[in-house]
Amino acid sequence: MPGTVRFVLGDRVVEVSDPDPTTTVLQWLRAQGRTGTKEGCAEGDCGACTVVLGSVDDGRISYRAVNACILFLPMLDGRQLLTVEDLREPRGPLHPVQQALVDHHGSQCGFCTPGFVMSLFAEFHREEGLKDEEGIQDALAGNLCRCTGYRPILDAARRVGAASRADRFAVEEPRMLALLEGLRRDTGLALTGPDGRRWFAPRCLAELQALLDAHPDATLLAGATDVGLWVTKQHRRPDPVVWLGDVAELRRIAQEPDRIVLGAGVSYAAALPVLASRWPAFGALVRRLGSAQIRNSGTIGGNIANASPIGDGMPALIALGARLILNRAGLRRTIPIEDYFLGYRRTALLPGEFLEAVEVPSVPGGTFATYKVSKRRDQDISAVAAGFSVTLEEGVVTEARLAFGGMAEIPKRAAGAEAALVGRPWTLETVAAAMEALGTDFAPLNDMRASAAYRILVARNLLMRFHLESTGQAELLEAADA
């Protein structure tokens, strides 16, 4: 039934007819009197608004934690929404994650608590969730707490990680699967809000192409981790919005022998295991990209398309020689990713054209690393991000791809430094020359994330570190310096 968003709230189907398309789930919940979900920042930074979305994945319900403050209400269509109020059965005992937080004193003022509860709940339902310290830190990186000092919350997470994962949601899964099956739609959703602004959610590539043909200026929306802020922070009112989250083709991941093809709508969370298995360094970087909530919503395509100068994944993708498949009314073209970024927030995308997929070639024999340097360990925009790849033949560099974020108005390769490497032996002297060349490749900004001098120095140090790591000399240098 077009015009109506249908989803399961807790265990009941809810229908909302033609809502304001950019009302956030958080605002909607709180206006309903469901105030357990909190607003702390309205931009996906603090996690106080964390809710859990349940969706059908391979015949099972998979739960993921997301930020309700930058999730638009129509994005719930066909899904299950769980908030902190849903976990405890009426008059029943607390859910195990709730009880653990109480017992370990994981709540003080209580305002961040519902968000922690929901992040832990999503992990409770992942078999491998909360099993080790790294997993616990990653799961909770998107939840800020100003009172407890985190240790009591981490203690609670450890207990949850060690406990049995049985709860009533596991018991009720078959019923919920049936309920969600009943909400499935075969054709796209179209909404018109009270002020006439429109929302389209196509189901397939053909529908998407037709929509963009009709509305070439539409705002394309993927995970809303960026566009959400246009609404909550800049008070913009995009119209029409075409949401890509239900376009099946855009969510495909193809692992081929010589390349990985990621649909533009693949979330960072879905891409993480694939990237991590091919390039452990890329996996480590993605774990520090945003937070669990942001990675659950945010897509690789969105991260590329918005052309931020410091999108953390870009230097790695450039270094790996990724190519973008762009689609305009069914006509496809493929370009190297570095050619996509033309200037500050300016891209090679034509009107009516959209990013369909990213293909990342595997580089047999090449050495690759990627780094993120930020003031805060998690949940921080990089001061400098870097992705490096060198290919050697008999110790001589035959190809070098050195890419940086945070050093210019776009993610950019270091042409001078690359030239200083190619054709030369992969030695400390060669690297020293390339480090020197970085000074002419970039003229970074002074800003509150770091000074220009710092950025240049760290860019050089990262290259040095890459060399030392790739040649197993790190120990040597430390001994020499001590």
Added chain:
Amino acid sequence: MIAKPAIPDVLREPGPGIGKPLSRVDGPLKVTGQARYAAEFNVPGLVHGYIVSSTITKGRITRIDTAAALRRPGVLHVFTHENRPHVAWFDRKWKDEDAPSGSPFRPLYDDRIVHAMQPVALVVAETFEAAREGARLVQVEYEAEPHETDLAARRHEAFTPGKEKGGFEPPPKPRGDPDRALAEAAVKVDVEYVQPTEHHNPMEMHGSTVVYNDDGTLTVHDKTQGAPNSHSWVCSVFGLSKSAVRVISPFVGGAFGSGLRPQHQLFMAVMAALQLKRSVRVELSRPQMFTFGHRPPTIQRVALGAAPDGTLQAMIHEAVQESSQFENYVEIVVNWSGQQYRCDNVRLDYKLARLDVFTPLDMRAPGAATGVPAIEMAMDELAHALRMDPVELRLRNYTDRDPNQDKPFSSKELRACFAQGAERFGWSRRNPQPRSMREGRQLIGWGVASGVWDAMQGQADARATLGIDGHLVVASATADIGTGTYTVMSQIAAGTLGLPIGNVTFKLGDSALPMAPIEGGSWTVSSVGSAVLAACERVRGRLYKLAAKMEGAPLGKAKPADMVLTDGHVALAADPARRVPIAEVMRSGGVLAIEEEARSVPYYVKRAQHTLATHSAVFAEVRVDEDLGTVQVSRIVSAVAAGRIINPKTAGSQVMGGVVMGIGMALEEETFMDHGLGRYMNHDLAEYHVPVNADIGSIDVIFVDEHDEVVNPLGAKGVGEIGIVGVPAAIANAVFHATGVRVRELPITLDKVLAGLSRRSAA
């Protein structure tokens, strides 16, 4: 009627409930989302206000056009300085419990703009979305005037404030001849430290929901650290009778000082409710949380001179701090330096500089979190110059009397803090040489610092009502901002009356309850806890009297002094097996409930004869990446002496939270000012960094035994602030030990560290 019992000057031994690591009683409400905060009370017909903020820093509004906003469907009214209702005129009517001297800020009062993002209009609409959209449509024109927001630019025009605010003590008079002593000292340091603006950033943003009742009275749900403070301010500003307003604030999503003064959203919501005769909610956005109150930036000079054996011979500590153009915000910054160390030649100096910013506002350990790190970093620099262990240097100059006032401390177990903290940390294995420890690319350093905070107490009332069903309700208008007030007050009450904790309900956050001061400065256990104890003791006294008069004399001829309360029974102290249930005692006395109200007042005389303070010794381990300059705090041990600990779980968590805020202060927290615009640049949680969980390593909190008969009848000093105080210096000192780089400008960010490292390797 309020009874005013004289509290005997002896430390009582409170009952068994006290000292237990009880889980917080409000935990289940919080983990299920049922705890309701100020902006979460929904009533039929509620309308929403959205605040329009000024785009200039200083000047005046020349024109304000609300027509487009008013045309937006759903918008009901736009309040500006041109159409606001009548409000109080005298400055004193705008003062609250925490106001310093000066003219408090008045929202929408006139056309003057005195700080960036000043509220200039309130758009009220049927929905939040319509109000926000309306706010975007309000057009304001300004005539801007030059502003100054840079403390460094005004430091030489600073003035010496007087006693501008309750709780503030100007620095003591100089003693000896510090300049000469410094000049003649064998070893000296003379350095300057800079600390930035910080914002409280509690997770909950400030909000007020004002319910307009049928009879025209207001029920105000406010985010505040003192419902009575908001109540009297609203009544005074709007000329309302006390009975026309009730302020309720059962849960507060953190505050750290931001709720000590009524904020402008409260004014806006009350104004709109009164004029529109509707219930109104006004919530601030996160950027608007940077438009009132902050920890002020400070520049400090610390000069220390010592003999070769480490004996301090000279101490000069001078601070210049920011205040606004309209109020003289002051905090004690330098006084603790003279209190912590024995030294004959001391000059402490504190000045204010006026800038075009909002008035600063107490933030966790105000003053101490600024001044103590400066002296503690300087002591570390001195220890390094002396080639002396920094713990040894502190003990060499340890004092058991407060040299500032020449009084004994009521108790001071700082020596034990150093000993137990050092033991737990493994301090004895420290190589004093900077850069002596590394692991791979990480340089490792160990640092130490001490902390201090005043043990204050205010006057407070509490009421205790014991029902014949054995349920006790205790009430006081205090607040629980996450600190654990509900829990520890319940414990004190349960302990005093020998009841299971489940039989006690504590009520707070309501201006209709017995009076309590604003919750801040770590004085709530001391102030309100003493009142709860007193009220419960009066109930206990009544029970004993009833028991003594019982028919059949089940306790024989026992007098009240021979009785105890345990397990819901009145029993004989000498023979606890002889006991009568409380319900039977009350039934035989013909009472269904026993209600007593009590006021606790500090031991003024004994307090005046002593200096009262909490102390800590903090040990920190950091790991510094020498290629990137990033700092990770891998370990903190904080040993605290704070008198009796009512609940080790809530108290431990308070200290741990303070430690993490201290890590933030050392490494991350800073509100950047664009002096060209006079505006804060990073007014959101993406760029105003508070620590995330991965920034935190192991934190070990130790409470050392400390016995205090002066502080209050509970012997408890309060722990809300002490956790943060020593931490920034311990970390800064550890960073030096790791790297050999001294960063004297907080926070210690990666670019400052790396710049220091490259200067060092160039040298």
